[in-house]
Amino acid sequence: xxxxxxxxxxxxxxxxxxxxxxxxxxxxxxxxxxxxxxxxxxxxxxxxxxxxxxxxxxxxxxxxxxxxxxxxxxxxxxxxxxxxxxxxxxxxxxxxxxxxxxxxxxxxxxxxxxxxxxxxxxxxxxxxxxxxxxxxxxxxxxxxxxxxxxxxxxxxxxxxxxxxxxxxxxxxxxxxxxxxxxxxxxxxxxxxxxxxxxxxxxxxxxxxxxxxxxxxxxxxxxxxxxxxxxxxxxxxxxxxxxxxxxxxxxxxxxxxxxxxxxxxxxxxxxxxxxxxxxxxxxxxxxxxxxxxxxxxxxxxxxxxxxxxxxxxxxxxxxxxxxxxxxxxxxxxxxxxxxxxxxxxxxxxxxxxxxxxxxxxxxxxxxxxxxxxxxxxxxxxxxxxxxxxxxxxxxxxxxxxxxxxxxxxxxxxxxxxxxxxxxxxxxxxxxxxxxxxxxxxxxxxxxxxxxxxxxxxxxxxx
Numbered sequence: 001x002x003x004x005x006x007x008x009x010x011x012x013x014x015x016x017x018x019x020x021x022x023x024x025x026x027x028x029x030x031x032x033x034x035x036x037x038x039x040x041x042x043x044x045x046x047x048x049x050x051x052x053x054x055x056x057x058x059x060x061x062x063x064x065x066x067x068x069x070x071x072x073x074x075x076x077x078x079x080x081x082x083x084x085x086x087x088x089x090x091x092x093x094x095x096x097x098x099x100x101x102x103x104x105x106x107x108x109x110x111x112x113x114x115x116x117x118x119x120x121x122x123x124x125x126x127x128x129x130x131x132x133x134x135x136x137x138x139x140x141x142x143x144x145x146x147x148x149x150x151x152x153x154x155x156x157x158x159x160x161x162x163x164x165x166x167x168x169x170x171x172x173x174x175x176x177x178x179x180x181x182x183x184x185x186x187x188x189x190x191x192x193x194x195x196x197x198x199x200x201x202x203x204x205x206x207x208x209x210x211x212x213x214x215x216x217x218x219x220x221x222x223x224x225x226x227x228x229x230x231x232x233x234x235x236x237x238x239x240x241x242x243x244x245x246x247x248x249x250x251x252x253x254x255x256x257x258x259x260x261x262x263x264x265x266x267x268x269x270x271x272x273x274x275x276x277x278x279x280x281x282x283x284x285x286x287x288x289x290x291x292x293x294x295x296x297x298x299x300x301x302x303x304x305x306x307x308x309x310x311x312x313x314x315x316x317x318x319x320x321x322x323x324x325x326x327x328x329x330x331x332x333x334x335x336x337x338x339x340x341x342x343x344x345x346x347x348x349x350x351x352x353x354x355x356x357x358x359x360x361x362x363x364x365x366x367x368x369x370x371x372x373x374x375x376x377x378x379x380x381x382x383x384x385x386x387x388x389x390x391x392x393x394x395x396x397x398x399x400x401x402x403x404x405x406x407x408x409x410x411x412x413x414x415x416x417x418x419x420x421x422x423x424x425x426x427x428x429x430x431x432x433x434x435x436x437x438x439x440x441x442x443x444x445x446x447x448x449x450x451x452x453x454x455x456x457x458x459x460x461x
Contacts, residue, residue: 005046008032009039009053009065010081015104019052019081022108026115036060040068047274048076050118054104055082055093063096070097071220073229077118081106146182147330150320156183156312163310164190169262171247171307172285174314177364180285181245183312187283188241196240199233199280204249211254213270222271234267237280247307248288248299255300262306282307317362324354327363331370332382343377350382353389418446 006028010016013034020030031046033039036057043051043065051069055062066078080093083104093101099121100114146157163170164187172180181200188198206214209223217232233242244250250258261267265278284307293299317324328346336343346354350373359365373386418436425431433440 004028004050005048006030006050006052007039007042007046007048007069009034009036009051009057009062011035011054011057015054019111022111023050023052025108026112036062036065039065043068043072047073049122050115051076051078053078053080055080055101063093066093066096066098075122075231077115077122079114079118146179146186147327148320148323149326150315150323152313152315153320153323156314157186159310160186160312161190163187165192167191167281169281169307169309170283170312171310172283172312172314173290174285174287175316175362176287177362178314178316179363180287180314181243183314184241184243184245184283184285188243188281191241191281193240193281197237198241198243199237200243200245201233202245203254204246208251208253211251212257215254216257216267216269217272218270219272222269226271229269232267232269234261234278234280235276239279240281242280242282244282244284246286246288247284248286248290248293250299252298252300255303259300259303259306262303317359317366321355324366325351327366328354328370331367332374335371335374339371339374341374341377342380343374343382344380345382347381347383349384350387350389353384353387357389415446415450418443 004027006023008016008019008023008030009032010019011034016032016034020032023030028050031042031048033042037059039051039053048069051065053062053065057065062080062082066080069076069078077099078097080098080101081104082093082101099118102110102114148154160170160172160183170184170187172183174180184200185198188194201211201214203211213222213226213230213232215232215234217230217235218226220226220229244258257267261278262282266275267278268275288299290299290304290308294301294304328351332343332346335341354366354369361368369387369389370382372388373382377383377386418432421432421435422429425435429440429443433443436443
């Protein structure tokens with residue numbers, strides 16, 4: 001919809017000319033009509049952000065125009081003008097759905113005040129609708145967090161940070177639960193569109209026909225059950241960001257329509273002819289092998305290149321195991337506070353179990369496991385049993401014991417030597433570092449690593 005299009009209806013030519021000139025001076029593009037019948041024809045052929053109509057018109061009154069405008073587009077602001085400034089007239093107009101009214105004769109200043117109120121109301125309605133849509137699309141109750149130091153993860157995060165301020169289309173790739181939605185949120189928050197809505201669509205959750213209507217909206221009567229016009233996600237995301245999750249599951253017909261929007265920045269509602277501008281930044285995400293889907297003819301190659309302007313690749317959790325302790329502690333702190341739990345730390349077997357688990361559900365699965373453990377733990381410490389990893393923990397413990405009996409690992413030998421040297425120096429790190437031929441900073445880093453793994457550092461003083 002053109003952001004400032006108005007239809008002026010008044011059978012008085014001089015009054016109509018005054019209204020049109022006032023609106024054009026304020027930057028509005030105007031159309032005009034001298035009767036309700038003519039106005040109804042114009043409304044059927046076009047789309048307007050504002051309808052300014054006289055209440056008294058030949059053949060039919062302004063309330064008929066109001067009803068026609070509302071039926072055609074519920075988002076259109078309607079202001080009624082009347083020279084009969086009675087309370088009853090005003091009440092009748094407002095009850096019929098008018099956003100505001102003006103008494104004749106009016107002035108440019110009064111018109112600006114009323115239009116300002118209409119714009120404020122319109123913006124609030126759109127923001128409320130966008131917020132509801134955003135909340136509806138939140139299907140993941142526990143979001144993964146931006147926590148970690150793995151080089152590949154940091155590289156992906158840095159790339160997202162660099163392009164966040166642009167309008168470039170971003171394709172976030174990675175297994176389920178790796179944090180693709182979190183990257184989309186980061187791109188939105190760090191962009192110039194941060195004050196606009198972030199609208200989410202799960203492309204795998206809807207049928208082809210429903211998805212088309214969900215993305216682009218539909219006109220009244222476009223299909224069975226379409227009892228009113230509805231805005232699509234592209235319109236709701238106007239001035240903000242549209243996050244298309246599971247883009248690899250997009251049906252072929254919808255792929256073609258999305259390609260057109262990305263190429264032309266325009267679309268039409270289902271059953272409509274009015275071309276609407278798409279002013280939303282697109283961020284897409286998938287866990288699919290899109291290149292393989294292209295080779296099998298299931299995904300359009302031209303759409304892939306339109307989406308893959310900036311590719312952000314997220315590694316699975318099993319390839320960033322060094323981040324597991326920090327992530328687990330982060331979730332423990334958050335969920336303990338959320339649920340009023342006394343749980344504060346993990347046992348050694350819990351840390352070992354988490355460090356060696358495969359985590360097919362990635363960070364989301366880890367978060368869910370920690371939350372469950374917080375809810376069932378009976379003390380301040382969370383064990384492998386609380387996490388549901390008892391079997392894995394037992395296997396790890398048994399394997400570790402067998403290795404230690406057969407032959408200590410190099411890490412164990414190093415740890416034992418450092419602790420033995422510290423005992424000899426009575427905890428003097430500087431002296432111990434000199435004997436071992438390392439720096440005191442190296443010793444501090446070793447202690448920090450042991451603490452992160454839950455290992456005893458009793459010799460540290």
